[in-house]
Amino acid sequence: MRKITSILLSLLVFACVTASAQTLRIDVQGVAQPTPVAIVPFGWEGGDAADMPLDVVKVIRDDLLRSGRFAPVDESKMLQKPTDGADVDFQDWSFVGVEAVVVGKVIQTGANAYTLQFQLFDVFGRRQLVGYRMPASRGTMRSAAHRVADMIYEKLTGIKGVFGTKVAYVTAKREGEGRLFSLIVSDQDGFNEHTIMESADPIMSPAWSPDSRQLAYVSFEGNQSSIFVQTLRTGNRFKVSSKPGINGAPSFSPDGRKLVVTLGGVDGNLDIYVLDVNSRRTTRLTTHRAIDTEGTWSPDGDYIYFTSDRSGGPQIYRVGANGGTPERVTFEGSYNARPRLSPDGKRLAMVHNDRGNYRIAVMSIDRKDLLVLSTGRQDESPSFAPNSDILIYATRQGRNGVLETVSADGLIRQKLAARAGGDVREPVWSPFPRF
Amino acid sequence: MMSYFKLFALAAISFYLAGCAQNTIPDPDPTDTTYPADAGDASTSGADSDMYADGEFMDDPSAGELTMVIYFDFDSSEVRAADQDIVSRHAMQLGSGGSIRLEGHADERGSREYNIGLGERRAQAVRQMLLIQGVSAGQISTVSFGEERPVGFGSSEADYAQNRRVEFKYSN
Numbered sequence: 001m002r003k004i005t006s007i008l009l010s011l012l013v014f015a016c017v018t019a020s021a022q023t024l025r026i027d028v029q030g031v032a033q034p035t036p037v038a039i040v041p042f043g044w045e046g047g048d049a050a051d052m053p054l055d056v057v058k059v060i061r062d063d064l065l066r067s068g069r070f071a072p073v074d075e076s077k078m079l080q081k082p083t084d085g086a087d088v089d090f091q092d093w094s095f096v097g098v099e100a101v102v103v104g105k106v107i108q109t110g111a112n113a114y115t116l117q118f119q120l121f122d123v124f125g126r127r128q129l130v131g132y133r134m135p136a137s138r139g140t141m142r143s144a145a146h147r148v149a150d151m152i153y154e155k156l157t158g159i160k161g162v163f164g165t166k167v168a169y170v171t172a173k174r175e176g177e178g179r180l181f182s183l184i185v186s187d188q189d190g191f192n193e194h195t196i197m198e199s200a201d202p203i204m205s206p207a208w209s210p211d212s213r214q215l216a217y218v219s220f221e222g223n224q225s226s227i228f229v230q231t232l233r234t235g236n237r238f239k240v241s242s243k244p245g246i247n248g249a250p251s252f253s254p255d256g257r258k259l260v261v262t263l264g265g266v267d268g269n270l271d272i273y274v275l276d277v278n279s280r281r282t283t284r285l286t287t288h289r290a291i292d293t294e295g296t297w298s299p300d301g302d303y304i305y306f307t308s309d310r311s312g313g314p315q316i317y318r319v320g321a322n323g324g325t326p327e328r329v330t331f332e333g334s335y336n337a338r339p340r341l342s343p344d345g346k347r348l349a350m351v352h353n354d355r356g357n358y359r360i361a362v363m364s365i366d367r368k369d370l371l372v373l374s375t376g377r378q379d380e381s382p383s384f385a386p387n388s389d390i391l392i393y394a395t396r397q398g399r400n401g402v403l404e405t406v407s408a409d410g411l412i413r414q415k416l417a418a419r420a421g422g423d424v425r426e427p428v429w430s431p432f433p434r435f
Numbered sequence: 436m437m438s439y440f441k442l443f444a445l446a447a448i449s450f451y452l453a454g455c456a457q458n459t460i461p462d463p464d465p466t467d468t469t470y471p472a473d474a475g476d477a478s479t480s481g482a483d484s485d486m487y488a489d490g491e492f493m494d495d496p497s498a499g500e501l502t503m504v505i506y507f508d509f510d511s512s513e514v515r516a517a518d519q520d521i522v523s524r525h526a527m528q529l530g531s532g533g534s535i536r537l538e539g540h541a542d543e544r545g546s547r548e549y550n551i552g553l554g555e556r557r558a559q560a561v562r563q564m565l566l567i568q569g570v571s572a573g574q575i576s577t578v579s580f581g582e583e584r585p586v587g588f589g590s591s592e593a594d595y596a597q598n599r600r601v602e603f604k605y606s607n
Contacts, residue, residue, distance in 0.1 A: 202580060202583035202584065204547060204548070204551075204581075204583065205547070205548060220578075220580065220583070223536065223538075223578055223604075224578060225551075225578065225579075244576070245555070245577060246551060246552075246555055246579060248548055248551055249548040249551075262548065262551075262552075264552075264555055264579075266572070266576075266577075267559065268555045268556065268558065268559035268562075268577055268579075270551075270552045270555065291549065291552035291553070291556070293548045293549055293551070293552050294546065294548045294549060307546070307548075307549050309549075309552075314545070314546075314549050335545060337545060337546040337549045338546035338547075338548065338549070351545060351546045353545075358544060358545055358546075377590070378543060378544065378590065380545075380546055380547065381546070381547070396590070399588055399589065399590070425547070426547065
């Protein structure tokens with residue numbers, strides 16, 4: 001009798017979960033055989049069940065599902081729903097066919113104070129893989145849940161999770177005669193969107209500082225391009241470059257003290273410069289009369305990779321961060337631009353012309369082999385997640401840009417629901433958060 | 436000397452315009468300031484609009500009815516031969532003072548910051564022509580919007596052709 005009631009109950013809960021999942025518009029193409037896992041509904045030790053600040057399990061479940069590597073089992077299939085590790089019956093779970101089980105609970109400890117705890121078990125090995133307890137408030141519960149998903153993901157895949165990271169991007173919406181440009185920061189799953197800058201003039205090329213506290217970007221306020229650095233917490237910003245002609249393509253150095261930028265001057269000869277953020281002093285790195293732009297630091301700080309059309313069409317080159325003779329890096333195809341290195345330094349992402357289509361490709365720095373990852377006609381702005389395993393980029397859907405992610409091996413794809421609407425472009429993935 | 440040049444330029448322009456008038460090929464007309472593909476949101480009403488259709492003030496170069504935009508070929512920053520007269524007329528206009536901002540644009544293909552470079556190259560091509568024709572460097576500024584300010588919002592060749600352009604913006 002108890003079993004029947006619990007099955008009925010879980011059916012009810014399951015119906016609710018699917019209903020709310022539909023509004024998320026998750027569109028995932030995962031690996032051929034995702035790992036079956038069970039995330040058991042978390043216990044709640046507080047007042048009313050309605051007082052639980054967040055459906056923590058739903059956040060964790062959605063994270064793992066969207067990663068494309070996991071197949072969370074339906075609650076209706078669960079034979080037991082323990083909230084403590086001691087109550088986990090491995091026999092039951094191996095019967096259900098899952099490889100890992102997550103149990104946990106949320107405990108209220110004060111008016112707006114909670115403890116979120118969880119344990120992850122290996123069903124076949126019959127052992128705990130990780131257990132963790134962390135404090136949270138109503139405001140931080142979502143990021144605490146992402147952190148749980150990150151720990152589960154890392155234990156099971158060996159790859160650091162990026163569920164707790166953020167993404168910055170630009171949107172353009174038609175507004176009357178003109179357009180409204182917005183610079184937006186959101187969680188990587190699209191929640192917690194914050195517009196940090198709005199303008200009737202174009203906003204371009206957002207770039208995270210390595211401590212993820214600031215964004216550099218280009219703004220065309222007053223019909224003149226300028227580079228700004230804005231602190232996210234306060235919203236304060238300062239203009240770091242506003243020379244005659246082009247001020248563009250900022251990207252932070254690994255120590256966060258410098259920006260590589262593109263300056264054009266009155267004669268419009270775009271070259272790569274290093275700008276010291278504090279002193280505003282610039283050092284010129286390239287002097288070619290071709291277009292040199294889109295500079296980005298290698299993670300070790302030794303090189304600056306950039307786009308140049310000195311050989312005709314755009315190709316990727318690199319130059320020593322303190323100067324030197326640029327050397328060409330890409331040779332495959334007639335158009336390779338907008339280089340971005342993976343944080344582990346092993347791969348180079350770019351926009352590559354693939355038989356007339358502009359697509360995202362990655363090249364391994366060692367082997368130089370090029371892998372085309374995206375399938376659109378006009379894909380752009382690749383940016384690596386801080387774990388080097390996933391990229392985000394913009395693609396076209398009708399007349400609007402939307403965001404997609406793809407794993408660096410091309411196996412897992414995800415279309416992100418554009419909450420903000422409008423034409424979404426230039427996504428940039430934040431570094432790992434600091435706790 | 437200058438008046439000789441003006442006369443010559445005028446002659447060249449009227450010759451060019453005469454040629455244009457007989458030309459029935461529906462090329463994107465650089466003198467047309469209404470952008471067909473940009474009419475997406477606009478609702479039109481018919482009242483009296485016909486009476487303006489034939490208006491032309493092209494015979495007076497100082498009257499301000501200058502062509503304010505020229506277009507470029509794919510992957511090119513070369514001012515088309517037919518548009519060189521338009522640039523000359525702007526040079527003449529600037530001969531009597533004032534300053535101009537040349538706004539370069541690119542179509543949406545490829546990466547955004549590289550397209551800023553392509554737009555700047557176009558603006559600079561026009562700037563060089565103006566400088567050669569005697570306009571002082573202090574009168575000219577350039578800005579490139581790359582693909583950020585399209586006129587045609589679609590992804591067809593026609594949209595691209597409209598977006599590869601330089602606009603002439605007088606500030607005083």
